[in-house]
Amino acid sequence: MSVQRFIFFVLSALFFLATVMWFKDEFSPKWMEHQKKFYEEQVEKVERDVAAATSAKEKDLLEKRLASLKRPVYEIKQILLKGEYSWDKQQNGDKVDRCMTCHIDEEKLKVAHPGIKEFPFDIYGCTVCHGGIGRALSEEMAHEGMYYHKRQMELRITNAETMFDFWSELATLTPEESDPNQRIEMGDFKKYSITGDKAIYVGSQKCLKCHTGLTSPHVERWQRIKFKTFEYVKNAPDYIAGNEEYRKTCLKCHTTGYDETTGKYSEEGVTCEACHGAGEVFSYFMEVGKAPEGQKIAKVGTFGTPYNVCGPCHHTRNHEMRLKFFQERGGSDEWFFPQHTTPYKTGFSGKGESVSKPLPKIQ
Structure with missing residues (x-):
């Protein structure tokens, strides 16, 4: 085999491998695996509930839910946030948060975030506290620069500007008040700490x-x-x-x-x-x-x-x-x-x- 043919063969093999990997990521992405696992767990849970149902009405409702769970629709889930990204943050376009594409179990999220009524995901998203890149769908990119735990978030507070940026972002994300005199400014959000919890009165x-x-x-x-x-x-x-x-x-x-x-x-x-x-x-x-x-x-x-x-x-x-x-x-x-x-x-x-x-x- 000549050198030219060998090089052509190697390049063709690499191209074929890259194409296969692209198809796999495109049509069976990792976020879909998270959703499949979630729906499988939900099916098992509802099946147990059906078996334990004590009334015909309850059983009928659970069976309808079970049928729906067995025909899941795998899709990218996103929260459209108020405002736009800016080029200085190396992002552009509408602000979106796609964390719930993988973190699909809302019940687990509510347990982990007991203050959800005060700090709702559908308004503020996740990245305002946790950091990371909300638009990303790959785990590596989405979790880049992320703060996983409250202690990591608290360690961010090295100066007042850290809190100003956080409160300003909340002001940007918050829907406008109906009262024209009530201007939404960062000072309105001093009630929140950097973790999204209510700030403590000392x-x-x-x-x-x-x-x-x-x-x-x-x-x-x-x-x-x-x-x-x-x-x-x-x-x-x-x-x-x-x-x-x-x-x-x-x-x-x-x-x-x-x-x-x-x-x-x-x-x-x-x-x-x-x-x-x-x-x-x-x-x-x-x-x-x-x-x-x-x-x-x-x-x-x-x-x-x-x-x-x-x-x-x-x-x-x-x-x-x-x-x-x-x-x-x-x-x-x-x-x-x-x-x-x-x-x-x-x-x-x-x-x-x-x-x-x-x-x-x-x-």
């Missing part, structure tokens, strides 16, 4: 260890008034008489770190973290000697976005249910108006000067 006492001396006038005023708002609220006749739903409207603004899903809160009153956000990350930076980074975190969402911070509670209609309560049942208006309330400006005189009017009395 308590005002931890803040006051330093800030009692550093910002004493501000701290003194806040402790005298805002820290004690809930003491006043819980003694009010309408709060005492109100049902659970009524009290929830009070707890949202007169406690710190209130969680509507559990009904629990971090502290009574409007304390430091009510405005500055949960202090987990801020406190971490202060403890490791990175005070400037902590200061950056504390300012996010507090300065420059007054509506987002103050608006949800300092809203003109927030106390309408209280006004209605006292109008219907009667009582002294001292319970309706906080002791520190002063007359407020409601308009302008004909000369262009602001006019102060007292708050309206309850009829």
